[in-house]
Amino acid sequence: MKDIVHRVGIKAPIAKVYDALSTIEGLARWWTTTTTGSSRIGGDVAFRFHTETGDEIGGFDMEVLELVPEQKVRWRVKAGPAEWVGTDIEFLLSRQDDYTIVMFGHRKWREEVEFMAHCSTKWATFLLSLRDLVETGKGRPAPHDLRIGNWH
Numbered sequence: 227m228k229d230i231v232h233r234v235g236i237k238a239p240i241a242k243v244y245d246a247l248s249t250i251e252g253l254a255r256w257w258t259t260t261t262t263g264s265s266r267i268g269g270d271v272a273f274r275f276h277t278e279t280g281d282e283i284g285g286f287d288m289e290v291l292e293l294v295p296e297q298k299v300r301w302r303v304k305a306g307p308a309e310w311v312g313t314d315i316e317f318l319l320s321r322q323d324d325y326t327i328v329m330f331g332h333r334k335w336r337e338e339v340e341f342m343a344h345c346s347t348k349w350a351t352f353l354l355s356l357r358d359l360v361e362t363g364k365g366r367p368a369p370h371d372l373r374i375g376n377w378h
Contacts, residue, residue: 230332230346234353235325238360240296243326246360247299247317256356256365260285267293270304275378278369283378286310309341326360328353347374 236243246252250271254261263271267290274285286306291314292298300316318329330353335342351372359365366372 227333228335228338228342230330230335230342230349232328232330232346232350232353234328234330234357235322236328236357236360237324238326240319240321240326242360243319243328243356244296244299246356247319248293248295252359254367256359256367257352258368259370260368263287265290265293267291271301275368277378288315292316307341309335309339310345312336328356344375344377 246256248265250261250263250265253265253271253273258273258275260274260276261271263269265271269290271288271290272285273288275283277283284307287304288301289304291302292300296319298316298318300314303310303313303315305311313335314331314333316331316333318331320327320329330349332345332349351366351374355365355367355371
């Protein structure tokens with residue numbers, strides 16, 4: 227199995243970061259504006275991605291597996307691109323100096339493919355959107371996210 231991992235430091239209280247990762251409203255402010263569902267353990271969260279003109283370009287359905295306040299959020303992908311189904315996404319939080327550290331993992335990819343490389347770069351841009359949201363109050367969720375190529 228292959229994993230995507232990233233680390234980002236956010237100059238904000240850990241509770242604010244956890245809220246942005248564990249609530250529908252928080253997720254919609256840094257990942258994709260079209261986020262719906264139930265963010266409780268056992269709940270399903272649907273993430274849909276659209277162009278700026280409103281055309282749907284993809285999406286994912288996740289089951290919430292773990293929520294440990296101010297420490298951990300973990301989901302399992304139930305529906306979406308074949309490469310994502312069955313993978314786990316986790317956010318581990320800790321405090322170091324003046325930073326909340328987010329250790330991100332998108333785990334259990336079956337193989338290292340070009341789409342994995344694309345997703346790794348997109349995850350990095352969205353983690354910076356998370357940082358911007360928590361530090362400044364304004365993230366860059368899809369469809370206003372950073373475009374990185376022909377796959378968006």
